[in-house]
Amino acid sequence: MTYSGDVQVGGPADVRELPELTITKLAVGPWENNAYLLRCTATGQQLLVDAANDADRLLALLDGGSLDTIVTTHQHGDHWQALEQMTRVTGAKTVAHPLDAPALPVAADRTVEHGDKIAVGEVELEVIHLRGHTPGSIALHYNGHLFTGDSLFPGGVGNTNKDPERFTQLFDDVVQRLFERLPDETWFYPGHGKDSTLGAERPSLAEWRERGW
Template sequence: MTYTGDVQVGGPADVRELSKLTVTKLAVGPFDNNAYLLRCTDTGEGVLIDAAAEPDRLLALITDQPLAAVVTTHQHGDHWQGLEQVVKVTGAATIAHPLDAGALPIAPDRLVEHGDRISVGVVTLEVIHLRGHTPGSIALLYDGGDGQQHLFTGDSLFPGGVGNTGKDPERFTQLYDDVVERLFDRLPDQTRVYPGHGKDTTLGAERPSLPEWRARGW
């Protein structure tokens, strides 16, 4: 089956097979969040990005294979409703940015900063701090070394714009600037973007709209 990234709450997961990593995307309710299970094809070790909700469905996705960690992209409650149950069953470590850690239901086992690395078996994810949606929002970048980058952006970047900044001009400017400088100025157009809600996109699909986003202020 060809991966599309178009998943629905209550529906099946979608799976993308890469050379060293399998990406499984699942939509969970009630807020139509995306959860991503990344699994190293060499070792079978996994990392879950956002145990958003419906822990039973997340655990069914994980099955009995090893889960090394759950990464929470930011502090908003719709991204961690399933965290405690998933960690209780799997024993996975928890990871978040220190500026958002205090709002999570359990204290993270590991705090990560911009530029840090998270291992998934023999591969690594790079932490990119994107300030504005929340103080400690992070994205995770996987570079497969084959000219294709995969970027998990939480609620900081979506098809059609950056994340919600509460109509605060300072927060918007910070998020917009971080997204431009740390994502668009650095990564190629073919970089695939996996957001915290909704469909996937690429940096190339969104790049022409950057001036419009800045002008409208959201």
């Protein structure tokens, strides 16, 4: 089946098979968060992006396999409701940016900065620090596939609570660290809702800057 990224709370996960990585997207309630399970096809090692909620459904995605790492994209509570249970059950190591890690319910086993790499088996994910939604928000990039947390969505950047300085910081980071570096075909997977590509959103950048959100 063709991957669309269109998932609903309570509905099935959607799966994308890449040569080196399998991406499984699941929506969990009550805030319609997306969680992404990444599995290295060579080694079977697995990494979860945001243990948002509903640990039982997240555990079911493992299909009896182990979970090696949980990356939390940022400190907001809707992205880590299942973090404590998932780490307790699986023994997974936890990763976050140092500016957001203190707000999490589980101490980070590793903190990462802009440009660092996180391994899942033989695959390396690049850490991209996107400041503004929270001080320590991060995205993860692998070979044209970008997990953006709440920093970039179809239609705009993440919420900066109408703070002009925070908006400018986030917009500038998104433009400089994503749109100016990565090609149009880069597919991004946000923390809520549907996916998109940088090419689909690029024509709207001037509009986003003008409106200020």
